[in-house]
Amino acid sequence: MTSTLPQTPLAKRIQSFxxxxxGLWEQVWGEHMHHGYYGTEGxxxxxxxxxxxRILIEQLLSWSGVxxxxxxxxxxxxxxxxxLYLSAKYGASATGITLSPVQAKRAEARAEVNGFxxxxxxxxxxxxxxxxxDESFDFVWSLESGEHMPDKAKFLQxxxxxxxxxxxxxxxxxxxxxxAEKGPLSARERKHLEDLYRLYHLPHVISLAEYGxxxxxxxxxxxxxxxWSKAVAPFWDDVVxxxxxxxxxxxxxxxxWQTFEGALAIPLMQEGYRTGLIRYGLLAGTKA
Ligand SMILES: C[S@@+](CC[C@H](N)C(=O)[O-])C[C@H]1O[C@@H](n2cnc3c(N)ncnc32)[C@H](O)[C@@H]1O
Numbered sequence: 080m081t082s083t084l085p086q087t088p089l090a091k092r093i094q095s096f097x098x099x100x101x102g103l104w105e106q107v108w109g110e111h112m113h114h115g116y117y118g119t120e121g122x123x124x125x126x127x128x129x130x131x132x133r134i135l136i137e138q139l140l141s142w143s144g145v146x147x148x149x150x151x152x153x154x155x156x157x158x159x160x161x162x163l164y165l166s167a168k169y170g171a172s173a174t175g176i177t178l179s180p181v182q183a184k185r186a187e188a189r190a191e192v193n194g195f196x197x198x199x200x201x202x203x204x205x206x207x208x209x210x211x212x213d214e215s216f217d218f219v220w221s222l223e224s225g226e227h228m229p230d231k232a233k234f235l236q237x238x239x240x241x242x243x244x245x246x247x248x249x250x251x252x253x254x255x256x257x258x259a260e261k262g263p264l265s266a267r268e269r270k271h272l273e274d275l276y277r278l279y280h281l282p283h284v285i286s287l288a289e290y291g292x293x294x295x296x297x298x299x300x301x302x303x304x305x306x307w308s309k310a311v312a313p314f315w316d317d318v319v320x321x322x323x324x325x326x327x328x329x330x331x332x333x334x335x336w337q338t339f340e341g342a343l344a345i346p347l348m349q350e351g352y353r354t355g356l357i358r359y360g361l362l363a364g365t366k367a
Contacts, residue, residue, distance in 0.1 A: 090178055090205065092280045092337075093227055097179035100338040101158055103330045107321055110160035110189065111136075113223040113251075114311035114359065121309045128317040135311065136164055139222070142305065143249040143363040148218035152176070154206045154238060155224020159186030159199070165220065166199050174216075176204040178227075207233045214243045225252030225290075229282035232293045235362075239297045242366040248299065250290070251307075254360040257286045268356050271347060275357075278344035280337075287360035299364030308359045312352035318345055 104112055108128060115131020116138050117123045125131040148171050153162040156175025159182075166173040177183050183201040190199045204210050206221075207230060219238045228234040238248055255264065255272060264272070276283060291304045321327060322342065331342045351357030 087229075089229055089280065089282055094178045094180070096280050096337045096341065097157075097177065098181040099335040100341055101179065101182050101185065103327075103334045103338060105158060105185070106330065107327050108318070110158055110163075112157040112160065114314040115317065116307075116310050117313040119310055121311070121313050128314065128321065131314060131317070132160075133164075136161060136222075138310075139249060139251055139361070140168075142361065143247055144301075145218050145247040145249065147171075148216075148247070150174075150216050151218045151220060152209075152211070152216040152241060154209075154219060154221040155227065156182070156186060156201065158182050159189055159201060161220060161222055162186065162199060162201070163190060163193060163195060165218070166195060171198075171218075173199045174211075175199070175201045176206065176209065177201070178203065178205065207237060209237050209241055211241045213240050215241045217243055217246045219246065219248045221250045221252070223251060223253065225250055226254075226279075226281050226284050231285055231290065232296075235290070235293050235297060239299060239366060244366050246366050248362070248364050248366065250362045252290070252360055252362075253281075253284050254287045254290070254358040255284050256355055256358055257288045259288065260355075264356075271351060271356055275344055275347050275351070278340045278347070287358060287362070290360060290362050294362055294364060297364075298367040300367050302362070302364035304363075305361045306358055307361055308352055308355075308357070311359045312349075315345060315349045315352070319349070 111132040115128050116135035147169050151165045151171050151173040153175040156162050156177050159175050162173045162175035175186055180203050183203050186201045219242050242248055287304050294302050
């Protein structure tokens with residue numbers, strides 16, 4: 080495992096949040112640290128949150144149009160849930176990067192136990208300054224890490240830089256509502272977002288339209304965006320249901336302050352989806 084950890088206060092907070100909380104998350108919800116998919120209108124009821132998460136991955140792959148990539152970069156890889164999934168599905172070599180050394184170590188251990196050998200590697204590295212040469216990967220996948228990036232344009236530029244010509248980019252990320260819908264964010268909406276930013280260590284989020292505008296400045300063809308908020312919002316009800324187990328409540332109370340604060344943000348996500356302030360945005364394209 081190599082490490083090129085950024086030292087900004089935000090990066091340190093993100094690192095310590097995931098260092099502290101990833102063990103509990105894995106114990107309760109498994110290796111995928113992202114929403115699940117509950118049908119286009121959010122009415123399907125998969126057997127478990129974990130199944131909903133695997134369905135989300137499959138739906139994203141199908142939506143992105145990616146074709147059997149030979150090598151994959153997972154930007155903001157958590158404990159390697161998607162990294163291993165994609166490597167196994169495509170027989171691809173895969174690299175995952177995260178700010179959390181604890182996550183990178185755990186991802187490596189999971190890869191080893193599951194026999195991935197040298198096909199899969201993990202690094203502690205910053206998505207805004209990736210330690211990879213231009214045009215290195217066939218598929219750049221970022222599932223719910225964009226919301227942590229302080230510079231969204233730099234984030235997409237870096238993802239695009241390391242993509243080979245003809246390669247596919249897929250980003251799924253938390254957004255706020257499109258400002259063209261109901262005008263500028265109200266004071267109440269801004270306060271709601273500020274609370275979420277503080278509890279989840281997010282610098283800020285932007286609208287999907289803004290991601291689309293950034294992508295227009297990049298060498299991307301067949302660029303598409305989609306809002307899957309309805310399909311993923313029920314995930315938070317599943318999170319609340321699992322968290323009501325006394326063992327989980329005890330885990331949250333004892334894992335550390337940042338984990339406890341993260342749990343306080345759950346109702347803010349539920350309310351954010353209900354009011355339409357929080358959106359789940361997708362962006363995909365092919366490098367020209
Ligand atoms: C919510 S987790 C998602 C993990 C994984 N994609 C999954 O779906 O299981 C967010 C991840 O983004 C990573 N991350 C946040 N900011 C990052 C940055 N600047 N560079 C690299 N990784 C970052 C965190 O370390 C964490 O692994």
